[in-house]
Amino acid sequence: xxxxxxxxxxxxxxxxxxxxxxxxxxxxxxxxxxxxxxxxxxxxxxxxxxxxxxxxxxxxxxxxxxxxxxxxxxxxxxxxxxxxxxxxxxxxxxxxxxxxxxxxxxxxxxxxxxxxxxxxxxxxxxxxxxxxxxxxxxxxxxxxxxxxxxxxxxxxxxxxxxxxxxxxxxxxxxxxxxxxxxxxxxxxxxxxxxxxxxxxxxxxxxxxxxxxxxxxxxxxxxxxxxxxxxxxxxxxxxxxxxxxxxxxxxxxxx
Numbered sequence: 001x002x003x004x005x006x007x008x009x010x011x012x013x014x015x016x017x018x019x020x021x022x023x024x025x026x027x028x029x030x031x032x033x034x035x036x037x038x039x040x041x042x043x044x045x046x047x048x049x050x051x052x053x054x055x056x057x058x059x060x061x062x063x064x065x066x067x068x069x070x071x072x073x074x075x076x077x078x079x080x081x082x083x084x085x086x087x088x089x090x091x092x093x094x095x096x097x098x099x100x101x102x103x104x105x106x107x108x109x110x111x112x113x114x115x116x117x118x119x120x121x122x123x124x125x126x127x128x129x130x131x132x133x134x135x136x137x138x139x140x141x142x143x144x145x146x147x148x149x150x151x152x153x154x155x156x157x158x159x160x161x162x163x164x165x166x167x168x169x170x171x172x173x174x175x176x177x178x179x180x181x182x183x184x185x186x187x188x189x190x191x192x193x194x195x196x197x198x199x200x201x202x203x204x205x206x207x208x209x210x211x212x213x214x215x216x217x218x219x220x221x222x223x224x225x226x227x228x229x230x231x232x233x234x235x236x237x238x239x240x241x242x243x244x245x246x247x248x249x250x251x252x253x254x
Contacts, residue, residue: 020137043136047116047145050134054114057091057149058083058228061165062098062156072157075186075221076101079154082225084111086233091150093117093142094135098156100127107131116145143168152182152232154224157190173214174207182231183215184224191217 022028023036060079066072080090080102090106092099094115107113107129115133117126126133136142143165153169155162166185172178185191195217201207216227 040138040141043138043141044144047134047136047141050132051114051116051145051149054091054112054132054149055089056087056151057089057114058152058154058232059091059146059150060098060102060154060156061093061158061162062102063158063162064093064095064097064099065159066097066101066157068101072098072187073101076156077105078221079156079186079224080105080107080111080113081109082221083154083228084109084113086225086229088151088228089114089149091115091146093146093161094126094130094133096125096127098158100129102154102156103127103129116142118142147172147178150181151236152228153184154228155183155185157187170211170214174211179236180214180231181236182227184227185215185217186219186221186224188217188219 023033027033028036060076060083062072062076066076076098082105083090083102084106089112090102091114092102094103094117099115103113103115104127105111113130115126115130117133117135118139119135119137126135134142134145136145146165147169153166155166166183169181169183173180173183185194188195198207198212198215202209202212216224218224218227
């Protein structure tokens with residue numbers, strides 16, 4: 001039997017984008033750019049501290065806009081549940097929609113559920129089905145953390161942000177910046193055009209034919225989980241770092 005955990009209430013933070021806009025306008029003074037660099041380093045360090053001991057993760061990507069009554073939401077819950085049964089920590093972007101669904105599936109079935117949340121004035125309300133999460137102002141820091149702890153990726157229907165994350169994963173694997181962790185895309189009808197586009201890229205020589213094997217398109221949750229099992233668990237094993245109590249580090253699995 002899986003234990004049902006009590007959801008946590010997270011306070012919403014609404015950021016200002018003035019700082020990001022200011023530094024994207026072009027070169028600033030050396031002092032201001034040095035201070036900006038320090039703020040980025042601070043986000044990385046805080047992210048490392050929060051997520052270092054979450055264990056091996058599978059990151060689930062998907063739209064923030066699908067609510068509980070949507071079929072894709074139900075699929076997300078089941079995906080989170082199955083990943084927890086497989087022994088993985090479920091990581092998401094920490095927001096609503098598909099992210100909430102995957103966190104919820106893991107959370108309510110005894111698995112560890114974590115997030116890397118971006119501060120935005122819309123959509124990105126933190127969901128309550130996470131044991132811990134890190135919050136970031138900068139997308140590139142958040143994205144780095146989403147990939148750092150993951151042994152594979154499951155992509156459910158989503159929008160521009162989901163596409164950004166999917167192609168980031170593909171690029172990192174294709175260029176061997178990370179290992180060839182499995183990528184599963186759930187929703188063959190939703191992603192039919194993407195499948196065609198990738199094959200067109202291969203036919204035109206923009207990518208290698210072998211690159212098409214980096215993504216598995218399916219509608220079967222069981223097939224997706226078996227693919228993760230074969231290409232992540234059996235291929236790389238599950239690794240969890242050991243916390244040092246003397247440094248005040250804790251293992252969220254305990």
